[in-house]
Amino acid sequence: xxxxxxxxxxxxxxxxxxxxxxxxxxxxxxxxxxxxxxxxxxxxxxxxxxxxxxxxxxxxxxxxxxxxxxxxxxxxxxxxxxxxxxxxxxxxxxxxxxxxxxxxxxxxxxxxxxxxxxxxxxxxxxxxxxxxxxxxxxxxxxxxxxxxxxxxxxxxxxxxxxxxxxxxxxxxxxxxxxxxxxxxxxxxxxxxxxxxxxxxxxxxxxxxxxxxxxxxxxxxxxxxxxxxxxxxxxxxxxxxxxxxxxxxxxxxxxxxxxxxxxxxxxxxxxxxxxxxxxxxxxxxxxxxxxxxxxxxxxxxxxxxxxxxxxxxxxxxxxxxxxxxxxxxxxxxxxxxxxxxxxxxxxxxxxxxxxxxxxxxxxxxxxxxxxxxxxxxxxxxxxxxxxxxxxxx
Amino acid sequence: xxxxxxxxxxxxxxxxxxxxxxxxxxxxxxxxxxxxxxxxxxxxxxxxxxxxxxxxxxxxxxxxxxxxxxxxxxxxxxxxxxxxxxxxxxxxxxxxxxxxxxxxxxxxxxxxxxxxxxxxxxxxxxxxxxxxxxxxxxxxxxxxxxxxxxxxxxxxxxxxxxxxxxxxxxxxxxxxxxxxxxxxxxxxxxxxxxxxxxxxxxxxxxxxxxxxxxxxxxxxxxxxxxxxxxxxxxxxxxxxxxxxxxxxxxxxxxxxxxxxxxxxxxxxxxxxxxxxxxxxxxxxxxxxxxxxxxxxxxxxxxxxxxxxxxxxxxxxxxxxxxxxxxxxxxxxxxxxxxxxxxxxxxxxxxxxxxxxxxxxxxxxxxxxxxxxxxxxxxxxxxxxxxxxxxxx
Numbered sequence: 001x002x003x004x005x006x007x008x009x010x011x012x013x014x015x016x017x018x019x020x021x022x023x024x025x026x027x028x029x030x031x032x033x034x035x036x037x038x039x040x041x042x043x044x045x046x047x048x049x050x051x052x053x054x055x056x057x058x059x060x061x062x063x064x065x066x067x068x069x070x071x072x073x074x075x076x077x078x079x080x081x082x083x084x085x086x087x088x089x090x091x092x093x094x095x096x097x098x099x100x101x102x103x104x105x106x107x108x109x110x111x112x113x114x115x116x117x118x119x120x121x122x123x124x125x126x127x128x129x130x131x132x133x134x135x136x137x138x139x140x141x142x143x144x145x146x147x148x149x150x151x152x153x154x155x156x157x158x159x160x161x162x163x164x165x166x167x168x169x170x171x172x173x174x175x176x177x178x179x180x181x182x183x184x185x186x187x188x189x190x191x192x193x194x195x196x197x198x199x200x201x202x203x204x205x206x207x208x209x210x211x212x213x214x215x216x217x218x219x220x221x222x223x224x225x226x227x228x229x230x231x232x233x234x235x236x237x238x239x240x241x242x243x244x245x246x247x248x249x250x251x252x253x254x255x256x257x258x259x260x261x262x263x264x265x266x267x268x269x270x271x272x273x274x275x276x277x278x279x280x281x282x283x284x285x286x287x288x289x290x291x292x293x294x295x296x297x298x299x300x301x302x303x304x305x306x307x308x309x310x311x312x313x314x315x316x317x318x319x320x321x322x323x324x325x326x327x328x329x330x331x332x333x334x335x336x337x338x339x340x341x342x343x344x345x346x347x348x349x350x351x352x353x354x355x356x357x358x359x360x361x362x363x364x365x366x367x368x369x370x371x372x373x374x375x376x377x378x379x380x381x382x383x384x385x386x387x388x389x390x391x392x
Numbered sequence: 393x394x395x396x397x398x399x400x401x402x403x404x405x406x407x408x409x410x411x412x413x414x415x416x417x418x419x420x421x422x423x424x425x426x427x428x429x430x431x432x433x434x435x436x437x438x439x440x441x442x443x444x445x446x447x448x449x450x451x452x453x454x455x456x457x458x459x460x461x462x463x464x465x466x467x468x469x470x471x472x473x474x475x476x477x478x479x480x481x482x483x484x485x486x487x488x489x490x491x492x493x494x495x496x497x498x499x500x501x502x503x504x505x506x507x508x509x510x511x512x513x514x515x516x517x518x519x520x521x522x523x524x525x526x527x528x529x530x531x532x533x534x535x536x537x538x539x540x541x542x543x544x545x546x547x548x549x550x551x552x553x554x555x556x557x558x559x560x561x562x563x564x565x566x567x568x569x570x571x572x573x574x575x576x577x578x579x580x581x582x583x584x585x586x587x588x589x590x591x592x593x594x595x596x597x598x599x600x601x602x603x604x605x606x607x608x609x610x611x612x613x614x615x616x617x618x619x620x621x622x623x624x625x626x627x628x629x630x631x632x633x634x635x636x637x638x639x640x641x642x643x644x645x646x647x648x649x650x651x652x653x654x655x656x657x658x659x660x661x662x663x664x665x666x667x668x669x670x671x672x673x674x675x676x677x678x679x680x681x682x683x684x685x686x687x688x689x690x691x692x693x694x695x696x697x698x699x700x701x702x703x704x705x706x707x708x709x710x711x712x713x714x715x716x717x718x719x720x721x722x723x724x725x726x727x728x729x730x731x732x733x734x735x736x737x738x739x740x741x742x743x744x745x746x747x748x749x750x751x752x753x754x755x756x757x758x759x760x761x762x763x764x765x766x767x768x769x770x771x772x773x774x775x776x777x778x779x780x781x782x783x784x
Contacts, residue, residue, distance in 0.1 A: 051443035231650025258623025
């Protein structure tokens with residue numbers, strides 16, 4: 001069969017707030033081939049990703065994604081990987097391409113899984129999916145007291161692991177940051193797994209980050225996530241060498257396999273965090289999961305959006321035993337919950353189990369999404385290159 | 393003064409061909425602050441970069457570039473760098489942002505230079521600009537015979553260095569590729585500097601590249617450019633170790649300082665090639681030039697578009713003596729020549745001299761650009777976010 005149509009649906013909360021919450025909008029992608037459909041999601045700026053699919057060609061290595069996707073054969077997993085290679089070659093100089101490809105790749109895997117009646121992880125070679133310990137992923141409170149209360153709440157909800165990130169962390173004094181981390185530990189209890197996310201706030205300033213290590217170690221923090229931007233490999237390595245029992249975590253910014261490989265090789269990470277909706281889809285995420293296993297680095301999903309995106313990111317490391325943890329957004333906006341009919345809910349042990357169902361096992365709930373649909377029109381030389389399609 | 397307006401002009405040849413020629417379209421950027429203006433150019437997909445400037449915010453680290461640029465103070469070089477840092481933080485998750493920032497950063501430097509009556513290189517701390525040996529940059533011919541004739545032609549035009557790239561190279565047999573390289577050497581003559589550009593054709597396949605080394609060494613090729621994609625650091629290093637006198641060149645794909653730093657640190661390059669229109673502007677290009685000098689790697693511009701873009705990329709390493717070479721597109725489309733009033737022409741020695749004139753020393757020729765102007769309109773929720781402004 002051939003890919004006959006790729007449709008993008010830009011969804012958004014009525015109001016988008018200036019906070020580090022990635023669940024406020026979404027870009028759903030539907031791929032159609034023959035009588036089959038599959039759904040994916042880009043973790044990306046929706047308008048810019050749409051533009052990268054339809055833009056005019058600039059030259060042979062700066063083509064719109066549609067040129068590498070529409071009309072392509074899609075009979076098996078190798079076709080999905082081949083399409084990814086085509087996109088990377090034909091859109092080499094189109095920076096946004098990897099983010100856009102991500103949703104298309106996910107939709108292709110979903111489509112194949114649905115057609116064959118198998119979960120995506122089985123198409124990837126994993127016989128079954130092991131449950132993962134969900135860590136409740138959320139923003140820091142504005143004050144230590146607010147963080148304390150949030151930590152108590154997620155603990156009361158049954159989560160045995162929690163991550164706090166962004167917000168005020170790293171923007172005030174060393175003492176301010178310490179107070180936040182101590183509050184999180186107190187609220188979560190002594191036996192909870194505590195993770196801290198600095199949201200790249202120190203860019204590549206090692207000494208500024210080092211000042212935070214004492215509190216992180218005192219609070220037995222498992223990982224410090226993104227103290228630096230993804231490319232600051234030497235800064236990661238230098239901090240890791242002085243971080244005691246706290247391990248470094250990073251990787252959500254990776255938009256191709258090479259960036260992830262460099263983090264694995266040069267940054268001395270304890271955990272690599274990959275978002276299938278950014279790195280180029282499940283195909284690339286899976287390659288990174290295999291590389292991480294070979295190098296003894298723990299692989300973890302990055303997800304801060306819908307349960308469709310969550311399922312996609314979990315498929316890449318379904319079977320792995322060593323990586324017994326997964327990111328689970330606990331306070332997403334209503335949009336992120338409304339996107340899908342099915343939801344991945346923690347069991348009594350606080351674990352997430354991928355569904356034993358075709359494709360991603362998560363289907364979009366088109367009936368309720370109309371109020372979120374953003375109306376977009378892109379015209380070039382008077383011709384409509386994109387107009388928001390109806391939800392059907 | 394404050395940045396009051398940023399205008400984007402998408403220009404294109406009437407027909408864009410499916411060849412590796414980046415001069416077929418252009419994205420000009422005009423920045424206005426008070427009574428001053430400056431011009432820059434993004435080496436990027438124009439429609440996608442425009443979308444990244446005007447798109448709705450997705451969250452606090454995925455904002456449109458206009459949020460970090462409009463209304464900002466612009467009194468000196470530190471303001472330009474500060475605006476770049478703002479863009480990188482506020483658009484961390486907007487992949488296209490670095491390409492869009494590039495043109496804005498260049499325009500800000502041009503504006504400051506015009507205001508102060510000084511060339512940009514002087515604002516960067518270089519007292520004067522040394523002439524650079526222009527290498528005639530062009531695509532391989534479709535056949536060795538065509539390449540031979542091209543090489544003879546540029547030699548006859550006075551160029552003492554030439555680069556051939558893309559086209560059939562790396563896509564046929566080892567013998568086919570060797571015939572192309574021998575033809576280039578024959579046409580250029582024994583004493584010309586010969587450079588070969590593989591255009592990332594082998595992705596990260598070291599052994600495939602190794603097979604080409606014999607011909608490259610036999611023809612005394614100075615550098616082999618981009619045998620692999622930018623991120624394949626280990627592949628570069630492995631090939632460099634077996635490449636005899638041929639050095640590795642790469643870097644045009646870098647879209648931030650960290651990617652360039654990794655190439656310098658791990659890829660064993662002889663030459664790092666930076667496009668100010670992609671890496672985030674002159675500010676970032678200059679940082680890379682300084683890092684390269686410290687590490688003993690030759691810095692070279694990447695330019696395959698207009699003379700405005702050429703001036704921008706040359707400003708970053710104006711004074712450097714060691715880097716006595718520069719990329720010079722010899723067969724650009726008419727658009728790339730028509731963009732500017734002034735042109736950087738080789739002297740009798742085949743050298744290019746940056747103008748001792750305010751800013752970039754290159755001004756856009758608005759009077760002739762109307763036929764190239766691409767009409768774009770982007771509407772979101774019925775509101776026009778972008779419409780091609782008039783050329784004036």
